[in-house]
């Protein structure tokens with residue numbers, strides 16, 4: 048390896064002329080951008096720049112900081128339209144979620160087919176009582192402490208491919224649903240699609256059960272995937288943490304940096 | 306137990322917290338013997354990773370002994386000395402099965418924030434904010450390790466604690482940077498950043514067949530270590546023009562591989578206006594990350610060359626020279642490290658004496674000195690490469 052004077056010898060080799068000519072444009076370029084953009088924005092921002100916080104359009108990653116505690120640096124702000132926004136569903140009563148599970152369809156199907164398993168995937172359910180080969184009684188916890196009940200009848204049962212069911216009889220939440228299984232390409236396992244179609248708008252469902260059908264479908268599939276793939280649910284349960292900023296201990300602070 | 310907790314930007318405190326307990330059947334509890342600072346923590350300290358909550362225990366690069374294990378842990382046992390990969394994989398999802406455990410589908414218990422910001426969520430990381438799962442970190446006397454059989458690696462005899470601890474994070478990150486770049490014999494590799502990660506990338510580049518390795522930084526002690534320990538040719542970016550220097554050193558071709566081991570807090574000290582531009586935009590919130598190194602790599606890299614990025618970015622950047630990247634036919638590789646794929650291989654290199662990361666531990670301190678240690682590491686004072694805390698010492 049060369050001596051440690053590489054940077055010095057190198058400067059000699061490169062020569063000041065090359066650096067001067069080759070890089071002279073750089074400073075000018077940045078000066079222009081700086082003047083034209085950043086400073087303008089600094090000014091505009093002082094006057095209440097109308098950007099949209101990334102968090103506000105749904106990116107909790109950046110927003111959570113603001114709620115999580117005092118941050119010296121601002122929430123990232125972007126002009127409207129930079130972030131792709133999910134288009135609202137055309138029919139809000141219908142929601143669908145899909146996930147790929149690294150397991151054969153039979154295994155996924157077997158777990159779901161036993162509706163008594165479903166409270167493990169849907170913690171908003173208290174329990175599901177299987178009444179017969181095609182009928183079950185679902186009891187949800189309900190947001191106001193009053194359980195919400197409905198009876199479910201199975202419609203189609205195509206082994207390892209499709210399950211459909213609907214609510215039967217009197218219920219505050221009439222809906223139908225399906226679980227579709229399809230082999231994923233290559234060795235990727237099984238694509239699992241859960242569809243929920245409610246008679247009521249999502250807000251009404253959320254009022255009774257605590258979360259929208261979209262969240263229900265998504266969370267249920269997430270848990271299904273974790274249970275099947277890993278045999279457990281990832282969790283922060285009983286995890287230690289400090290006193291969340293109460294009771295200060297200034298003696299050990301890192302103060303004075305920057 | 307005692308733990309080092311984040312309480313706000315540049316506000317760390319040693320606090321008393323409850324001991325962790327086994328929760329899931331594949332968990333183990335590790336009694337932490339060594340736990341290192343990492344450049345990634347500086348992004349938390351600086352407030353650039355906003356999903357932190359006051360009281361969160363930080364730290365993710367650690368070594369320790371198993372003191373409790375869940376009923377479904379098969380391979381590891383109580384008493385084992387293990388190093389744990391800082392990024393948590395479940396071991397079963399498609400990504401984990403293909404060795405990309407930092408992309409794990411299952412280990413992040415709070416995927417919503419990352420999904421909303423990134424489209425999909427990545428793996429959970431110890432002590433690295435709620436967007437990355439919110440797991441308690443390792444700057445503590447004990448830590449819970451989920452999916453232990455997959456994430457924990459028994460350290461072979463003959464490897465010291467001081468060597469093994471960095472197999473958690475700095476070594477596999479540097480190794481992956483070199484591995485992703487697809488280095489071929491005769492290649493010239495330039496590495497931006499002579500921190501622990503950069504130096505491990507330099508050493509790994511040689512192990513994977515690089516002909517020459519160039520290390521870029523501004524701190525003389527780090528440049529010296531890069532040269533003496535990792536065998537790199539040092540380049541001080543405050544004293545030479547990096548582009549010109551790299552062209553001159555490579556016959557005008559540019560380096561075949563450019564590695565970013567700096568990340569979102571890159572400083573563009575050599576170009577004051579660019580620096581001001583990036584800092585201004587970061588402060589008003591128009592970009593979250595400062596891309597000075599990325600811009601420099603794109604410009605300097607050989608046509609058809611590869612950029613391998615392990616320096617961490619979190620949000621959005623501005624003035625990204627896409628035209629240069631496209632028209633020069635560059636390849637971009639990047640990602641959080643997949644240490645589970647490399648741990649055994651790295652042990653092999655260490656045992657054979659081809660790699661010795663222990664020199665990264667320039668300081669070994671008590672956990673009570675955590676706030677002071679981070680301050681020194683942040684300021685790069687006292688020739689500090691990494692401060693490692695010994696919570697039970």
Ligand SMILES: NC(=O)c1ccc[n+]([C@@H]2O[C@H](COP(=O)([O-])OP(=O)(O)OC[C@H]3O[C@@H](n4cnc5c(N)ncnc54)[C@H](O)[C@@H]3O)[C@@H](O)[C@H]2O)c1
Pocket residue numbers: 343344345346347348474475478497498499500501502503521522523524527542566567568569570571572573574597598614615616617640641642643690
């Ligand atoms: N991908 C991963 O899984 C992973 C894992 C660990 C660390 N990291 C990231 O790797 C990066 C380095 O980590 P570290 O622990 O070595 O950090 P570090 O802070 O010790 O080192 C960073 C170095 O970059 C140098 N630097 C800053 N601006 C530069 C520029 N313009 N040109 C050249 N050098 C410059 C600094 O002087 C410093 O020496 C961080 O961004 C960290 O978050 C990524």
Ligand SMILES: [Zn+2]
Pocket residue numbers: 343344345346365366391474475
């Ligand atoms: Zn790290």
Ligand SMILES: [Zn+2]
Pocket residue numbers: 394395396397398399400401402406408409410411412
């Ligand atoms: Zn996984």
